[in-house]
Amino acid sequence: MKNLIKLKKKGIVPVVAKPDRAWSPDPAYTSSSFIYDEQNDVYICPQGKELPRKKKRKDSKAETEYGSKHICADCPVRDKCTTNKDGRYIRRGEFQAAADRAFLRVWQNRSLYKKRKTLVEHIFGTVKASFGFRYLSVRRTDMVKTDACLVFLAYNLKRAINVLGTRAFLEA
Numbered sequence: 001m002k003n004l005i006k007l008k009k010k011g012i013v014p015v016v017a018k019p020d021r022a023w024s025p026d027p028a029y030t031s032s033s034f035i036y037d038e039q040n041d042v043y044i045c046p047q048g049k050e051l052p053r054k055k056k057r058k059d060s061k062a063e064t065e066y067g068s069k070h071i072c073a074d075c076p077v078r079d080k081c082t083t084n085k086d087g088r089y090i091r092r093g094e095f096q097a098a099a100d101r102a103f104l105r106v107w108q109n110r111s112l113y114k115k116r117k118t119l120v121e122h123i124f125g126t127v128k129a130s131f132g133f134r135y136l137s138v139r140r141t142d143m144v145k146t147d148a149c150l151v152f153l154a155y156n157l158k159r160a161i162n163v164l165g166t167r168a169f170l171e172a
């Protein structure tokens with residue numbers, strides 16, 4: 001999400017989908033179903049109840065937690081929303097506002113997003129089909145980044161050879 005802020009500073013308008021990170025028993029109650037009210041600093045659940053700001057997380061000062069076990073205690077759809085005994089909690093990251101603005105642009109520019117998908121997403125399918133890159137064989141962020149970068153470097157080299165030709169590629 002930091003990248004969204006960097007792009008804005010460079011004058012680039014990103015059009016990216018919003019990932020649904022929070023799991024729920026019913027897909028109608030994922031985190032994207034909860035609406036953030038910036039003026040009151042609360043999340044509003046699909047049932048219309050307000051989840052107030054709870055506290056800052058100890059391990060990450062950049063995230064704020066919203067929710068209350070008292071609000072969720074008598075909710076008629078609690079079993080669809082969460083399995084947590086203390087009720088539903090939503091974490092809002094430092095750059096969530098930028099991500100929300102980018103997601104809004106997706107809804108406003110659906111045709112542009114479809115074009116982006118045809119230009120970009122096929123690369124991942126090609127890498128899966130041609131290179132057999134369907135899963136990672138390493139763990140830890142640095143090793144995963146290195147593994148993925150090597151695969152996409154190979155893809156880019158193969159693409160450059162196909163576009164330029166072997167001789168022109170070697171001369172360049």
